[in-house]
Amino acid sequence: MGELKLMKGNEALAEAAIRAGADGYFGYPITPQSEVIEYLMAEKPFDRTGMVVLQAESEVASINMLYGGGGSGKKVMTSSSSPGISLMQEGISYLAGGEVPCVIANVVRGGPGLGDIQPAQSDYFQSVKGGGHGDYRLPCLAPASVQEMSDFVPVAFDLAFKYRTPVLIIADGLIGQMMEKVELFDQMPRLTDQEVIEKYPWATTGKPKGKERRILTSLDLDPHKLEKHNQHLHAKYNEIKENEVRYELIDTDDADYLFVAYGSSARICQKSVKLAREKGIKVGLLRIISLWPFASDVIKEFTAKGIKGFLSVEMSMGQMVEDIQLAVQGKTKVDHFGRVGGVIHSPEEVVEALEQKIIGG
Amino acid sequence: MAELSVQDIIKPENLVYEKTKLMTDKTLSYCPGCGHGTAHRLTMEVIEELGKENDTIGIAPVGCSVLAYEFMNIDMQQAAHGRAPAHATAVKRLWPNKVVFTYQGDGDLAAIGTAETIHACNRGEQIVIIFINNGIYGMTGGQMAPTTLPEMKTSTSPFGRDVASMGYPLKITELISNLPGVQYVSRQAVHSPAAARKAKRAIKKAFQNQIDNKPGLSFIEIVSNCNSGWKMTPNDSNEWMEENMFPYYPLGDIKVDGKLIEK
Known part of the structure; x- marks a missing residue:
């Protein structure tokens, strides 16, 4: 049996990120999920596993930090709440287009606009129908307990790298704030730099000697190429539909x-x-x-x-x-x-x- | 005396200049006369000379140089408009032994990406930023940029930039040079061989700072022309740049080894 703890959902999410072997967390405070970054900062994950934690200047910056980190093959994560997730939509569209893996947690609060800081589930459309521009989909996991706030983090990372896509964990303020007993999974090792280089040949880690350079972009000025890219993404989404329905x-x-x-x-x-x-x-x-x-x-x-x-x-x-x-x-x-x-x-x-x-x- | 043929001339011992292998053979998408090509080449020459071609990750912007990754023969990511410093921040923090740089224009770096620029500088990210300032939005067809000079005509300031209603040209380079997180700031040009040589030295120093783990960000502004956007011939645009851009954006080092240069 894993370690038992009484934790808030937000804390469980943060602890799970460390234990899942995440390489980096980039985030910006917003209620009701600020405990995620507070917990991470207090926990000094760099000393525990070498995980980097950075408070960004905005959600716009943090989502683009995920592109940098995920694009270079590292396991990266951010979390926010509804208005912050809205700010990230441009970045999420680029991540989907560039096929960059990462995990984004949304601890949903009431909206629209600044709304309030109480629990809500009104970001469903934004999560599953697009949110950002263009034809893309996001695998989206909804925990219903503090236990699942922890358990879904490694699942989300696996999905992200298996399908090279951003993955959303969508909780609500209640799941984020309430305290429950949680059985934490054991620490998983972070990949070494060499393992990342070998495992993810698409990642921009520095052009390998004697090989082609890697480019991560969502731009294709040739409409026929862009159509092909969209068809490729669509085929991937169909594969996810086939394999990843959870209920x-x-x-x-x-x-x-x-x-x-x-x-x-x-x-x-x-x-x-x-x-x-x-x-x-x-x-x-x-x-x-x-x-x-x-x-x-x-x-x-x-x-x-x-x-x-x-x-x-x-x-x-x-x-x-x-x-x-x-x-x-x-x-x-x-x-x-x-x-x-x-x-x-x-x-x-x-x-x-x-x-x-x-x-x- | 026997006549010289081309074959007699193209021998290794006669070689005085060679394109760096870190530039691809792809035809540049830039207008003839534009400074981007030279700025790309200098950056790539520096990375080659420093022996870092297998350890460098570059971040391309949105703007004329959005396709920089087509020309720079290294690993690259293409960022959303203005967000390159956020990409670079994460890449460098997660790969601290790699060399990381962004290449951005004035609209990207000094308008839509102002927050990312200032905060990457303020955190002292150990990256290099190459900033091309041509005072205009080139790719979208010559609109006013944050760095457009007073009275300068663009497609969105057709009667000239009226500073009372449109604001003043933003000297973002001076602005970020005041931040303690910034190690080195230099403003250069690439319109003449002499200027290009100086610019290359500055670019090299910026990358060397990163390789030497000197604390903080190194920032190179290159004041450049946009003959298409300015509606001038390449030569006229270079003259206009010397007469109008350089007085407002004076060339030279602004901050070296974390210390502002006294003027």
């Missing part, structure tokens, strides 16, 4: 209805499932773990098996619900329930919404 089924075997939720909403829905079942309503929970690629096929299967309705429970005005509707294609009831602006729904409210919008609707 969890809770009490779905006999279910007539399904809650679909992720992050904190999924935690709340677990209680809602219990409350509803006490009332004799057979409801289960499809917990979405990878917001993209989305578990569309799972939803299609449940639809084909005759599920009577899906309630998307999100701390937003209804974003993920659109992906459920796309999968269901009008074949059964789909609706949305959510509190927003930092207000968190109660389990009872969720059951009520199921009764009104799906069962009685």
Whole structure:
């Protein structure tokens, strides 16, 4: 068994970055995730593993530092919250275009604009539908516990390097701020410089003797070449869709209805499932773990098996619900329930919404 | 006396100049007469002479020199507009034994990338910045830059830069030279053989500082022409540059070994 600790989600994320063998963290403070960089600075990871931590002048700078670091084959990470992630969108588009691996954590707060500092899930569209310009996708993992804030960090790094893509960890202010017991995984070694050079021949680490130089760019002035590049990216995204859909089924075997939720909403829905079942309503929970690629096929299967309705429970005005509707294609009831602006729904409210919008609707 | 043929002349012992192998054979995308080609070549010559071709990572900007990676035969990344110093910061911190530089124009470095420039300088990142200042946005077709001179006509200041409404030309080089994180600052030109030789010495000193682990950033501004954007012949643009740009952006060392040069 790994080391057990009582930690905030943000601290677990930071500790996991060190233990996952990250080479660098570049970030800018913003509530509700400033504990990430505070923890890292206090922990002196350079002494522990040689990991570099730098407070950048802005989120714009930190995301472009990830391009520099990831582009030279190093495991790099940043974290921020909604307004900061908006600032990073230009950089994320360049990272996707240049196929540069890195991990970006978004501890989502209420929006739009400066919004507030309370938990929200209103950055779903931004995360899975683009955010930045151009045709690209981001693998996007949504932890629902402090444990997963830790566990998903090495998974995200693996995805980033396997597919040469930025990967998003999308939590919400609640997951970032709450304290839970977490079992930390053991320290993984950082790659040596020589290992990086051998493992990632595409990385700009200095032109190898007698070999071609490496160029990382997202520019291609020839439209036919750029079309090819987009087709190449698309093929990669299809491969990710094929292999990396992640979800969890809770009490779905006999279910007539399904809650679909992720992050904190999924935690709340677990209680809602219990409350509803006490009332004799057979409801289960499809917990979405990878917001993209989305578990569309799972939803299609449940639809084909005759599920009577899906309630998307999100701390937003209804974003993920659109992906459920796309999968269901009008074949059964789909609706949305959510509190927003930092207000968190109660389990009872969720059951009520199921009764009104799906069962009685 | 037998007539000399070309074959008699092109012998190794007669070789007086050779293109550095760190410049590719790709035809430069720059306008004939532009200083970028010379600035590229000097930078690459320096890296070759310092024996660092296998240990250098360059960061290209957005602007005319966005395609610098096509011409510089070393590992390179191409950054978003203005963000090259952020790239370079991370590369250098994660690969402290490598040589890292950015190559940026005035719009990239002194407008959209001002924050990245100033903060990389202020943190004393051990990188080299090569800054080409031609007082105009070349690639997008000759718009006003932060370094455009007062009364200078561009496509977005068609009646001349009115400093009262458009602001003053930004002397970002003087500005960053005051930061303690900066080791070496020099302003040079490449429009004549003499100027190019001086510029090369300055570029070499900048890279040598990094190789010697001297603390702080080394910054080379090259005041250059943009004959297309300025709508002049190459020769006229060089004369205009001497008469108008050099008085506002005087050439020479500004800071050496972390100390400002007394004028």
